[in-house]
Amino acid sequence: MTNVIGKPLPRIDGRAKVTGGARYAADFNQKGQAYAVIVSATAGLGRITEIGADAVSAMPGVIAVISHLNAPRLVYGEHKGSIDPAIGERLHVLQDDQVRFWGQPVAIVVADTLDHAERAAAALRVAYAAERPVVDPTGLLASAVVPEATRRGGRAHADAERGDADAALASAAVKVDESYDIARENHNPMEPHATIAAWDGDRLTLWSKSQYVVNEQAEIAAIFGLPVENVQVICPFVGGAFGTSLRTWSHVTLAAIAAREVGRPVKLVLTRKQMFFTTGHRPRTLQRVALGAARDGKLTSLIHEGVGETSRYEEFIEALTSVSGFLYSCPNVRTRYRILPLDTGTPTYMRGPGEASGVFALECAVDELSYKLGIDPIELRRLNEPEIDEAADKPFSSRSLIKCYDAGAERFGWSKRDPKPRSMRDGRLLIGMGVASASYPAFHAPSSALARLLPDGTAEIEVAASDMGPGTYTSMTQVAAETLGLPIENVHFSLGRSDFPPAPSHGGSWTMASVGSAIRAACNAVQEEAARRAVADQRSPVFGASVDGVMWEEGRLRRRGDTAAGQAYGDIAASAGGPIEANASASRDPDIADRYSMHAFGAVFAEIAVDPDVGTIRVRRALGIYGAGRIVNPRLAASQCTGGMVGGIGMALMERTVLDQRDGRPVNAHMADYLVPVNLDIADIEAHFVDEVDPHVNALGVKGLGEIALVGMAPAIANAVFHATGKRVRTLPIRIEDMLA
Numbered sequence: 001m002t003n004v005i006g007k008p009l010p011r012i013d014g015r016a017k018v019t020g021g022a023r024y025a026a027d028f029n030q031k032g033q034a035y036a037v038i039v040s041a042t043a044g045l046g047r048i049t050e051i052g053a054d055a056v057s058a059m060p061g062v063i064a065v066i067s068h069l070n071a072p073r074l075v076y077g078e079h080k081g082s083i084d085p086a087i088g089e090r091l092h093v094l095q096d097d098q099v100r101f102w103g104q105p106v107a108i109v110v111a112d113t114l115d116h117a118e119r120a121a122a123a124l125r126v127a128y129a130a131e132r133p134v135v136d137p138t139g140l141l142a143s144a145v146v147p148e149a150t151r152r153g154g155r156a157h158a159d160a161e162r163g164d165a166d167a168a169l170a171s172a173a174v175k176v177d178e179s180y181d182i183a184r185e186n187h188n189p190m191e192p193h194a195t196i197a198a199w200d201g202d203r204l205t206l207w208s209k210s211q212y213v214v215n216e217q218a219e220i221a222a223i224f225g226l227p228v229e230n231v232q233v234i235c236p237f238v239g240g241a242f243g244t245s246l247r248t249w250s251h252v253t254l255a256a257i258a259a260r261e262v263g264r265p266v267k268l269v270l271t272r273k274q275m276f277f278t279t280g281h282r283p284r285t286l287q288r289v290a291l292g293a294a295r296d297g298k299l300t301s302l303i304h305e306g307v308g309e310t311s312r313y314e315e316f317i318e319a320l321t322s323v324s325g326f327l328y329s330c331p332n333v334r335t336r337y338r339i340l341p342l343d344t345g346t347p348t349y350m351r352g353p354g355e356a357s358g359v360f361a362l363e364c365a366v367d368e369l370s371y372k373l374g375i376d377p378i379e380l381r382r383l384n385e386p387e388i389d390e391a392a393d394k395p396f397s398s399r400s401l402i403k404c405y406d407a408g409a410e411r412f413g414w415s416k417r418d419p420k421p422r423s424m425r426d427g428r429l430l431i432g433m434g435v436a437s438a439s440y441p442a443f444h445a446p447s448s449a450l451a452r453l454l455p456d457g458t459a460e461i462e463v464a465a466s467d468m469g470p471g472t473y474t475s476m477t478q479v480a481a482e483t484l485g486l487p488i489e490n491v492h493f494s495l496g497r498s499d500f501p502p503a504p505s506h507g508g509s510w511t512m513a514s515v516g517s518a519i520r521a522a523c524n525a526v527q528e529e530a531a532r533r534a535v536a537d538q539r540s541p542v543f544g545a546s547v548d549g550v551m552w553e554e555g556r557l558r559r560r561g562d563t564a565a566g567q568a569y570g571d572i573a574a575s576a577g578g579p580i581e582a583n584a585s586a587s588r589d590p591d592i593a594d595r596y597s598m599h600a601f602g603a604v605f606a607e608i609a610v611d612p613d614v615g616t617i618r619v620r621r622a623l624g625i626y627g628a629g630r631i632v633n634p635r636l637a638a639s640q641c642t643g644g645m646v647g648g649i650g651m652a653l654m655e656r657t658v659l660d661q662r663d664g665r666p667v668n669a670h671m672a673d674y675l676v677p678v679n680l681d682i683a684d685i686e687a688h689f690v691d692e693v694d695p696h697v698n699a700l701g702v703k704g705l706g707e708i709a710l711v712g713m714a715p716a717i718a719n720a721v722f723h724a725t726g727k728r729v730r731t732l733p734i735r736i737e738d739m740l741a
């Protein structure tokens with residue numbers, strides 16, 4: 001019953017998910033609810049000149065047609081959650097006649113049934129004075145700017161330089177200097193964004209898909225000018241999100257507007273198409289990486305310059321170049337990050353945000369360098385393994401990159417690789433093997449949690465966290481069960497309500513560290529509270545002992561050094577006349593962050609086959625080996641990582657949102673033409689973990705896994721494609737036409 005942490009338990013919510021018992025946002029149908037459908041702008045920039053509301057208001061079932069002409073003026077009070085851009089102002093939906101990007105909501109139609117709402121929305125005529133938007137960054141690099149957030153003193157994305165990288169590059173014996181272009185991508189979780197809004201006077205309940213329910217609560221309260229406690233957000237299950245449900249997008253506001261205007265609950269579900277332009281995307285990035293090395297393979301210069309797109313009204317920034325500062329030892333390093341505002345909706349975090357794109361460029365360049373040097377790519381990384389984080393000038397709290405390469409090379413059979421490009425074949429097929437490093441910061445955000453001991457001997461844990469799929473329900477139950485010394489089935493963990501103790505966003509790979517630490521603190525606090533009650537209770541076997549003189553063992557409270565049975569939680573709670581509760585918070589010790597550089601690392605291997613006649617690329621094997629601290633549940637952790645690797649395969653070979661240059665319209669905003677990997681695209685894929693004990697990172701010793709799993713996959717595949725074919729492709733996704741060129 002103890003040592004539950006580290007056990008490969010199956011998902012405790014698995015049965016609910018496969019039997020339909022798990023309720024997602026759109027499942028919370030309310031009595032008397034109406035249906036709202038968004039009308040999306042069919043201009044990419046300009047002004048709305050006319051809304052033909054009268055013609056559709058008379059259509060069957062239509063209750064309301066709401067546009068900027070009749071929508072309530074909302075407060076849009078100041079609120080910046082940790083996931084909202086620090087600079088700029090969110091879209092004020094239906095507040096004016098301006099069109100800022102293609103697909104921006106310009107009206108909502110509310111009807112008695114979804115069918116009626118869809119018919120009326122399709123019939124609504126909207127006229128525009130349209131202008132041509134600028135949506136393609138190609139050729140605009142000169143207009144890229146330093147982020148305003150950086151100008152105002154933000155350090156995270158600031159230019160960094162040590163030594164003289166340009167001079168060192170000029171005099172390097174061997175060099176690589178190349179450019180990389182990664183397509184805009186859209187998150188495509190199975191569950192679409194959905195909100196059901198219901199007002200009761202000036203109180204609003206939202207059943208809404210969210211990775212961050214307390215932020216959604218605060219955001220909607222600010223937009224409507226309500227006290228925060230008047231808004232309740234409920235979201236027990238999230239059907240995948242990958243970052244698209246971190247922010248609260250305009251459809252949540254629209255659902256709340258509609259429900260208030262028609263005086264009944266309203267359900268609003270985005271179409272798959274609408275998820276391509278109103279709920280964020282991975283920004284297109286353009287990068288340059290230049291490497292200089294001595295003949296022996298030692299890096300002498302590393303330059304990484306990157307530009308990411310953002311919207312005109314908000315400044316989205318991400319850590320595009322930061323890994324280049326510390327992944328390798330190098331005396332001369334220069335990194336530079338710029339943004340380019342375009343006529344688009346604001347991008348957002350998408351799994352491995354920043355790092356996935358930046359590491360692609362760096363790791364492809366390192367691979368190119370290995371061929372120029374004639375040094376094995378793993379050996380080249382070993383040669384340049386740093387002792388410390390040379391960018392931060394701090395030791396790593398732990399770093400297992402080389403251990404990951406060693407374990408991976410062995411398991412993958414790297415020694416069987418003939419280093420010569422285009423030298424390995426399987427019949428007609430060209431075979432390639434590639435590797436790349438992965439890295440993502442081990443973040444930790446403040447969180448709180450509530451622990452409650454019940455007279456029946458069970459415990460309840462409540463946190464306003466989310467579980468978008470990685471297994472948070474299970475892993476958090478494990479942390480609580482182990483801390484309390486209870487069997488896992490006696491612990492009931494609940495999340496996804498904004499009236500639970502606040503948690504940070506379910507993102508940035510920090511949930512295990514942050515929420516896990518808070519749960520551990522709450523469990524310890526409730527044990528203390530129970531002990532205080534017991535030692536003061538004449539009926540307790542520990543009556544009269546001091547709180548320090550008792551201890552918990554396997555869910556029972558005993559006097560220290562006494563082998564008597566002691567008293568179980570349930571009996572203490574029963575004696576107390578009801579549940580015993582404690583609320584606790586946890587955050588990172590600021591000294592630790594000052595002293596150590598904390599990141600997870602990994603080595604990713606790919607074997608691909610290219611058909612030289614038709615140009616198809618198949619991933620035959622993929623292996624990720626990660627050093628991510630303590631693994632709370634190896635089964636779910638491996639599942640989490642293989643899922644991220646699948647995302648990396650999509651990034652490498654399939655995913656690309658294509659915009660029509662004339663109006664900014666995504667031309668492939670549907671699952672037939674926006675390609676994502678399906679089962680047939682995924683062959684032999686495995687994730688494993690090296691033993692890594694990190695005594696510094698946090699009390700649980702966990703680093704987080706969600707993002708790093710996507711980070712190294714795309715460069716490993718691009719490097720394998722080069723090995724197979726001798727063709728170096730620096731544009732993602734790599735396409736059939738690249739193989740035939």
Ligand code: MOS
Nearest residue numbers: 242243351507508
């Ligand atoms: Mo993840 S991009 O932080 O949901």
